[in-house]
Each structure stands twice: as C-alpha cells, then as structure tokens.
Amino acid sequence: MAEKNVQNNRSNETSDIKGEQDQEYTSLKRDLTGWNRYLFMIIAVIGALYHLYILNFNPIDPWLFRSSHLVFGCILGFMLFSGWKSKNNSIHWIDWIFILATITVGYYIFANIDQLQFRFGVSPTSTDCIIATIGLVVVFELTRRASGWMLPILAFFFVAYVFAGPYLPGMLNHSGYSFDRFVTYIYGLDGVFGVTLDVSSKYIVLFIIFGAFLQISRVGQYFIDLSFAVAGGLRGGPAKVAIISSGLMGMMNGTSAGNAVATGSLTIPLMRKNGYNGRFAAATEATASAGGQLLPPIMGAGAFLMAEIIGIPYNEIIIAAIVPAILYFISVYFMVDFEAQKKNMKGIKRENLPKLKSIVVDSYLFIPIVLLIILLLNGYSIIFAGTAGIVTCFLISLPKKATRMGIKSILEALELGMKNSVQLIAVVACAGVIVGVIALTGVGMRFSSMLLSIAENNLLLALVFAMFISILLGMGMPTTAAYAVAASVVAPGLIQIGIEPLLAHMFVFYYAVVSAITPPVALAAYAAAGIAGTNPMKTGVQAFRLGIAAFIVPFMFFFSPQLLLQGDAIGGTILAIVTACFGIYLLASAVQAWFFKTALQWYGRIILLAGSIMLILSGILTDIVALALVMLAVMIQKVTKPDIKSSMNNKVSKNVSIK
Template sequence: MTISKGERSVSNNEGGIIQRQLKGAVGGLFFLFAICITLLHLYLLNFAAIDPWLFRAMHLLCGSMLGFALIPGWNQKNLGKIHLIDWLAILASAIIFIYIYYNIDQLIFRAGVTPTTMDFVIAIVGTLLVLELTRRTSGWSLPILSLIFIAYAFLGPYLPGILQHNGYSIKRFFSYIYGLDGIFGVTIDVSSKYILLFIALGAFLQASKVGDYFINFSFSAAGGLRGGPAKVSLLASGLMGMVSGTSAGNVVTTGSLTIPLMKRVGYKPQFAGATEAAASTGGQILPPIMGAGAFLMAEMIGISYKEIMIAAIIPALLYFVSVYFMIDLEAIKMKLRGLKRSELPKMKDLIKQAHLFIPIVVLISAILMNYSIIRSGTIAILACLVISWFSKQTRMGWKKTAEALAGAARSVVQLISICACAGIIVGVIALTGIGGKFANLLITLGSSSQLLALVATMILAIILGMGMPTTAAYAIAGSVLAPGLIQVGIEPLFAHMFIFYFAVLSAITPPVAVAAFAAGGIAGTDPFKTSLQAFKLGLAAFIVPYMFIYSPSILMKGSFYEIALTILTSIIGIYLLACAVQGYFFGKARWVQRIVLLIAALTLINGSIFFDFIGIALALLAFLINKMFPDHLSSQDNNVKF
C-alpha cells in the first residue's frame, strides 16, 4: 500500500482557513500574482537586497492583497467573488505601500517622533488592516490581545503599580507602532526573510512528493508496531511539522489520514486526535527547520541559526520519545496491535526512492557548512526541483512548479498577518517599558528561588501563547519574559529555548489548545476533551525545559560523556514519568508505585550523579513492588511488538 495525497481527505482550504475559489480572469490574475510573490521574494533575498523597511512593507502588501482577495471576512457562502469592501482593503494596502515607498527617507527619522497628519492617517489605517487580516486568518484571539495592549498604551497613566506609565499621544503612538519598532519590526522581518522561504520549501516538498514519501516511510517503519498508526502519526507529523508554520495547520494536513487509521485499530477518538495534536505540535521544535520560531529566536538573541539548530536536537528527541512512551503504554493497556504488513508500503520499494530525502540532507549540510539560512533554503528548493525529475511519478513540470509557487504564497498569508499583528504587541512592550517591569518581577522571584521564576515564566508563556500560532506566541513571550530570566543568571539561549518550548506546548494546553481543537474536529469528538488528553500525552514534555536549566548538556553544552549521560538519564526519567501518568509499569501500577515513579522521574531531571542514583533506586523500588504484588494487565503483552 502506498499512501498518496489523492487517497487522503484533503481540505479545501490552506491550514484550515476557508478560502475563496476564484475563477475566470480574476482567479487567473491572483494565481499569477501569488506566483510572482514567491518569485519576487526569492529574487530579492538572493540577488537584489533592498531597504529593510521597504522590503518588509512589500512583504506585508503582498500578504494583505492576497489575503483580502482570498479570505472572506464574514459571508462565506459566495466564495467565487471578491466583495467590494475587500477590493477597497486591497486598494488601501497598495496606497499605504506607495506612501511608504515615496516617503521612506523622511519616515525613518520622524516616525514615532514628529509624525505628520498624513503619517498618522496611514499608520492608523495600516494598523486596522493588519488587525482585520489577522482576524480573518487566525480568529479573534490575537487581534483582541493586540487591542488590549493598544488600550494599555493610552490607559497607562490611570493604572496602578508596575502597570503605570506616562501615556502617549495618539499620533505618536500609531506612527511608532506602524514603524520599524512595531509592525515592521523583528517579527515581520523574520516572516519576510525566512518564513516564506521555508513555506515555499514545504510546498516544493509536497509537489515533488517528498511529503508523501515521509508519510509512506513512516507507515513502513512504524505501522506494524503495536498501536502502529499512532506511532506513524508521531513520526510523519514530526517530519511534516518541522516545515509547517503552525501546529494546527500540520494537524489538518496529516491528521486527515492518521486519525481515521488510529480509530480503526482501536484507539478512542479523543486519544487519536490528541496523539495527532501532540505529534504535530512537536514538529515545531524539530530541527533543522523548527517551524518558523527558531529563525525568530536567532534574530532576538543575535546568534547563528546553526547554534540553535544543534541545541534543539536533544530537546526534540526527548519530546518525541516522551509522547512515544505515552502512546505505547496506552497500546499495551488496550492490547492494540499494528496494521498488517500487507497493508503497509514495502520498505524495499521505499529504499529505491531514498533520493527523495536528498533535499533535507542538502538543507542540513548547507547550514552546517555555514551557508546563510536564505541560501541554504533556496538550494534545498532547487534540490527538490532537480530530484523530482529522477522519476516520472514525482516529476515537477511547469504546472506543478507554478502550483507550488502559488501555494507557498497562499499558505504564508496567515503567518504574515500573525507576525505583523504580533509586532503591535512587541512595539507596545518596547514603547511602554512593560517588558522591563515584568523582567524586574521575575528578578524579584528569582532572588528567592530560580525555580519559582521558571515556573512563573512557564505559566505566563503558556497563557500568552493560548489561541495563537507558535511564531506569535514566542515573539510576545520572548519579548516580555526572556530579559527577566537572563537577568536572574540564565544564559540567553537557555532562557529563549525555555520560553520557546512552552510557547509551542501552549498549542496542546487547555483551555485554548488550537492544535487539539483542530484534531478534535477531524476525530469527530469533543475538542476540549481532546485537548485534555493531548495535555496528558505531552505532560512528560513539560518537564523537558527544566532540564535545560538543571542539565545544560541537554543543549549540547559540555563534554561528550556529559551529553551522553544526560540523554540516557533523561530518557529513563521521561519513561518513568510516562509510566506514572499512564499507571503502567511492567503491569498495572498502584498509586504508591505511581508516586514513587513520579519522584524518581523528577530526581533524574537534575544533572547530579547523586540524584541520578536516587532516581534509579526509586525505579527499582517501584519494580520490586510490582514483583512482590503482581497485578499485570495481560500475560500476552510481551508477545506484542514494541
């Protein structure tokens, strides 16, 4: 059996967004426009750099024009025609760009300082367009949060305590926000330079059938194991999720295939949806691409992306290992088997197509050879195109190439709007100084207990990330919280990775878990209950960020011996935690065993050899309890493939 895109239940939208199906001359015009957007970005990034503000404004213009044309704002019945209001929004977006183009030399000096009336009008209209586009692409959560921050900028003089500030005039505020410190700041910079590039790479991976190869390879490798489709979901969604900009978008892409198969072998709908949500979310922390947040991290910290990519390897491994243990223990408890080998793609056939892995190998190699991220991504796109011609089934002709280029532009609209809207919040944080006040609060907590400061950071990062894609969640949380952690003595890379990890995990954290909600819809079950199950599956992963702090070798800092020992003890600790959560440890675990296993797992988080021995001793105690008072679920479990 070979799984192809045509055999899947494919949504008629990009990442869950309802899009218009434009036809005729208008449809052809915007199809060509989408192609030109991707080609223009690739050309400017590689061959003809322009002023950063102008490039970012062009990037936002492209996203706005395509977004207002393709994504309806309210009535979703007539999807074949662009509404008059949308045409006006497109026109307004074009006028704003033209104004920036002709006035950029003056705007650099007067924006946010001495703006003219026209500067103010352009800024406020542009900000409203960003909020509306974000509402259409991502719902209300991020625009509402942005409006709260905007209100805070004007209400500051009337607020108590650390929230108080002097306030700003409306002209100064909006001209500042619609400048290089706000909407056109670091978030849209990352979007314009990296996100579209790697969305294009993802589109070419799909068009060249590399994406289908990932899924087929996953089925062949893991489909026959107990609870096979769940393990396929973990592997396939991780591979696909690393090139996806959002966890929810990845759920829609791969979940339409994996969730029905999980239900078919016996997993409950809630568990099937939760597994897909957890797997898709993990793709955001999987090198070499890590969704898009890692590029933003590199810009915010000011270090090379290669260093971040290397540091993220072990945390990503631990995340997927932790979810694997959870779904494997569930399969043991439910006595689930895998798919029949006759139902799975043959590995010998897949080995003949191993050349389809070359684009990813090329990407990783180029990064490790110190090519720029832009050049590495471009080379990987070209590799996809070349590799596709090795076989008639994968060959990308003019039509497939054009569809991949247009699809990249359509898919990136949501992330452009998210990054622009997140820029509003980042700008308010910088303008009002609220980020520094939060940093002081964390410093105060850290002076009494570093762990307390970390727990507070975790909670705030998850809250800030709820209902938002990873890129926006990390941009906001990193701006507010990272300075405080750094000032309590945590290295910048460690602090940002800690925050990034929890910004990612917010996608499976109730009550607003966007990835779990998307998976629940596909599974046909209660989204909130699915989110609770996803949270349970990812519970072991919530411990991993603390390992960054207490075992720095997890981020590849230290000797080979230290790194190897940390990996070993961390995997053991995560397994014990999974056993405690699932209530199974070589048989059904009693509550006393689960408590012992939990304590053992927590002791193994610490990098100390002393605590490692305590953890192992406690694990042996839990095992002896099982032997002394046996209560196994089934004597047949050992006959099932792991």
C-alpha cells in the same frame, strides 16, 4: 499491487476528509473560482518570484522589502479570507476596499521612505498618522480573518495599555504617549515592520515555498510512506506513524494546527481503525504536530526568529534544539506505546505497508533536507540554504514521472507557498504591534524586575511563573507569533536573573510550542478534534496528558544545560541525555499507569513520578535516589502483579456482562 492499493486508499481517505476539515479549521477561507482564482494565482506567483529575486539577487531597503512583503500578504489575504461566514466565494466589495487601502499604504511608504525613517514615531505629520492608522486597521482585520480573534484581542489589550498606563498603579504605570507618536511608532521599524516581519520576509516565506515544492513534487508524501514503512507494523502502528510523519512535516509548517489538519486527515482515521478511540487519536496527532515545531533544522521557522533576536548563529540553535526535540518525541512515543500495550493492539499487516525496497530506492528524495542541514551546519546563509533546497527539490523530482515537476507544477508550488504564507504574515505583523508596545512602554523591563524579585526568594518559582506566562501569551496563536510575544515579555526577565540567553529563549520557545496543546485554547488539539469528530475541550485535555513530559523538559535545561549540547564534557552530556530519557520513561509510566507491561496502582504511580523528578534534578545523589525508587516500584509490581491481573480480569468480565 497491494502497496499501490494501500497508497490509493490513503490518498482517497485524505482527499475525502481534507476539504471538509480545511473548511472547519479556517471557516472564513474562500474557494476561489473563475477569474478571481486566476488573479490570485498570478499575484501569488509574482509575489513568490519577487521574494526569491530580492533575497538572492537584488537586496533593497529593509523597510521597503518588509512593506512590500506585507502588501503581498494583505492583498492575497483579503482575496483568500472572507470577513464573515458565507457560502458565497466571490470577493466582496469591502475586501477590494481593504486591498486598495493596502496598496495605498504600501505606495505611501515607497514614495516617502527617506523622510519616514526620520519622522515616524518622532515628529509625524497628520498624513503619516492617517496612513499608519489605516495600516494598523488592515493588519488587525487580516489577522482576525486568517487566525481568529485571539491575537487581535491580545494586541488590543497592549494598545489599550499604552493609553491607560498613566492611570495604572505600581509597575504598570508609565507617563503615556500621544496618539500620533504611538500609531507611527507602532507602524514603523520598531513595531509592525520590526524583527518579526523581518524574519517573515527573509526566512519564513522562503521555507514555506520550500515546503510547497516538497509537497507538489510529492517528496512530502515520501516522508509519510517512510513513516509507514518504519513504524506501521509496530504495536499500535498508526499512532507511531502519526508521530514520525507529523514531526517531519510539522518542522516545515509554521502552525501546529495547520499541520494537524494536513497530516491528521490521514493518520486519525487509521488510528481509529487500529483501535484507538477518537479522542486519543486526535490528541496524538495534535501532540505530534506541535512537536514538529521543535524539530531541527527548520523548527516551524521559530529558529530563524530566535537567531535574529539573540544574535546567536543559526547552526548553534539547531544543534541545541536536537536533544529537546528527541526528548519530546520519545515522551509521546512512550505514551502511545503504553496505550497500545494496555489495549493489546497490533500493527498494520506487513503486506499492507509500503515495501522497504521501494523506500530505499526512493531515499534520494531526502536529498533536499540533507543538503539543507549540511549547508546550515557549515555556516552558509539561511537564504542560500533555503534557495538551494528549493532548486534541489525541483532537480530530484525530474527522474521519475510520478514526481516530475513541469512548468505547471512549479507555478502551483510558487502559488501554494505564498498562499500558505498569508496566515503567518498576518500574525507576525500583528505580533509586531505587541513587541512595539513592549519596547515603547518598557513593560518588558518591569516584568524582568518582577521575575528578578521572585528569583531572589525562589528561582524555581520564577521559572514556573515564566512558564505560565509563556503558555498564556501563546494560547491561540501560531508558534512564531507566540514565541515572538513571549520572547519580548519573558525571555529578558529570565536573562536578567542569570540564565544564559540561549537557554532562556529555548525555555520560552518550548512553552510557546506546547501552548498549542494546552487547554483552554489548545489550537492544534481543536483542529484535530474537528477531524476526529470529538469534543474539542476533552481532546485538548487528552493532548495535554500526552504531552505532559514536554512541560517538564525545559526545566531539565535549567538543571542540565548539557541537554542543549553546551560544554565540552562529553561524558556529562551523555549521562544527562540517558538520565533524561529514563526520567521521561518513568513520567510516561506514571501518567499512563503502565510499567513493564503491567498496570500500575496509585502508589506505584506516585513512586515513579517521584523517580522522574529525581532524574530531572540532575546529580549523582538524585540519580541514586531515582534508581532506588525504580527498584522499589519493580518489587511492588512483582508482589502485586497477580492482584492487578485479577482486578483487570474482573473489569473485563464486568464489561462483557454489561454488553
């Protein structure tokens, strides 16, 4: 009975906050009613079934499929997102014009596909140019509505570079291109309809529909209940629940910010009740949600794009991603645990948590995820594995009335899948513009040459430079789009300076993910701050502190490739993982000023920071130096412990007297 009440309370908290925060996160999103609502549902369900049918039973020309994929995304997007803030939820006549333009462009490609494959970007007609221009305007406008100004502005700068290139000096100079050639090249298979939209049409939509089935069947709720059962009773339990649940849900969600809103509406209020301040609670949720994008097997759909770009089997990528994801979540766990120790927090009482027996009984709900992993690791196609996951999710929902999916639930899941796909369809199409400009102008190769010249003097400096560029390009964008852009600009340069393709792309992908918690445009932190009611910028800074270890982990790849589970030396791999975990612990201690249940003074923090860096530099000598530094820190702790306690007591008594 107590468990049921707790679950009801959690559901009520979620529903009370969710509607308000969804509006804050996507302020242009409409709440459709009446015939508009039914029309949206019909189009969304048809779109989902169309994708599943084409992917599994009747493949068609890639350009036609990607074009129809974009048409569905744009029609639904202009129905769902308003062009400006308004309390009126009806679809404006301007939206119908955009929808008509979308259908016109889609039909033109369908009717002239054979000729366009040879004309676009080479010798286009005036009609081709007009259609491509309209198509680009539609993509830019939908992206602005669905994800804000950041990505369209970045794409606009790249477009401007196409025409400004002849007047720029040095490495940025190029011969220039006519408008006709540019616009048809970009709105072709090398730009908007290139690799990013290819991955979106084949994989991202499929797995978002899979995630919708998990959600509607309440299998996703089981992930949250499992998180409460496992971590809710631990010290500072709600924060650890947020780490686990946000990680599990985040791997299926292509946006860190969207996941922060979805799970944060539950976890952030619980963290605040447990004693965490609002800013720390929001930052924890944002950091965990971003980490979900690193978690195999789905990795927020970024893994599919990576496999497509570098031509490495998908199962190799998810195996390589296991240890980096674990290191990320270990670092966040240490951060929140040290905070809980400092504030002497307790966990949630056991009687208020889901019963372990019911969690074990319902463990069969994990079957869709387990089956997905097994199929992917055994070399089955991504499409087959994703479809099997959807079917399995439906089948395992049938035994219990609480999870059973009828016709209505299936239609809701199909609609939700397409609805949740709209933003990602928009951003990958817009990212395709940037990728197309990079290919057309060759600026990516110029950037590679610049990285190569830096690396000749200092390889570490080249990596740092690549890190900053990846974060900068990813700010304000969903993970998939951020990675697509960074992979086009930065990864080729890293490969050219001698880094293995998988390592280079994992390096870039990692920073594309953490850009969501990097000020000044920490999108996931801002979304979580809206729920907590805290200052967005300060929340972003706090999230950056919590995720600081994540900024170090990619450098560990370079110094210890074993962390990507590459190579046959099992002993060396185990040693690399153990030392990396220890290094993460030391780094978290230095950041949180807490070591072995005792506060750290400034010199202790410097010592532990140096020790963590030594462990990152992977080598017997550096490991020995790190061990010596840790022993020095422990000795200092023993000597200064009474003074630190006295100092802390003085601070507490001072705070009490002030009150």
